[in-house]
Amino acid sequence: MGLLLVENITHSYNPSHLFFKNKQSAAVLSDITLSIEEGQCLGLLGTSGAGKSTLGKVILGLEKPQKGQVIFQGIDLYDADKSTRRSIRRDLQVVFQDCYSSVNPRMNAEQIIGEPLQNYETLSLKEHYRTIGELLETVGLKADDRHKYPHQFSGGQLQRINIARAIALKPKLIVLDEAVSSLDMVNQTKILCLLNELKSSFGLSYLFITHDIKAAYSVSDTLAVMEKGEVAVLCEDKSQFFQLEHPSVRKMVESVLSEHPRYRSIPK
Ligand SMILES: Nc1ncnc2c1ncn2[C@@H]1O[C@H](COP(=O)(O)OP(=O)(O)O)[C@@H](O)[C@H]1O
Ligand SMILES: [Mg+2]
Helix, strand or coil: CCCEEEEEEEECCCCCCHHHCCCCCCCCEEEEEEEECCCCEEEEECCCCCCHHHHHHHHCCCCCCCEEEEEECCEEHHHCCHHHHHHHHHHEEEECCCCCCCCCCCCCHHHHHHHHHHHHCCCCHHHHHHHHHHHHHHCCCCHHHHHCCHHHCCHHHHHHHHHHHHHCCCCCEEEEECCCCCCCHHHHHHHHHHHHHHHHHHCCEEEEECCCHHHHHHHCCEEEEEECCEEEEEECCHHHHHHCCCHHHHHHHHHCCCCCHHHCCCCC
């Protein structure tokens, strides 16, 4: 059985504006069915506005869908009682695109990474200190970086702090919503390598939300493309993705320029 099953999710935001009062709001998600196996990464692609982040929020338990179910480790997320939801939240973490707004600027790295530990664990001071040092080193920073504040880190380093916080409780699934999109190419590559390492050493699963096929391809096992709130393409084996004839796949392939100018086909 899959770690995460998303079944027939349909959702729309309810406009409160008077103008829309009598109108049926358009569905942002229509009948979405997806699954993620343990230790696997599903790359969720799509252009801006396709509904990727909304689906991410539905999976995280932040946006109750109008129809459908989110089954995490066999439990219906929106049907679970409070304490079950709390324990699900521990196994289900998130990293967002904007590393600076994801953290409290008044907290240092130790406080940021330590927050989930304090909420869920009862570690001694010594254990807490040691765990944070280990987490910082796991994400490629120094244990001494614990005293630094967000403004003292680069974007790439701060995203590592966000990743350290996300893995602090050894979750099963991390939703990465455009988590590398605001980084420069060098840092993107480094963070993607880190995500691949963490995935194999901790058996993590990811929902990797992005508009960038290159980034998705490098971490994902399976790929899906969303269009206007629907899953337009689902490719269980990423090595088959570039052969698919679906127009949205062809558009994506054409938008990735070949390394050598001679082989570039510029999309019309
Ligand atoms: N909180 C919200 N309230 C109302 N509409 C929203 C909200 N969040 C997103 N939307 C709308 O839902 C659609 C899908 O948005 P989103 O899920 O953010 O797409 P993506 O992440 O693929 O860019 C867009 O039309 C967007 O304007
Ligand atoms: Mg988004």
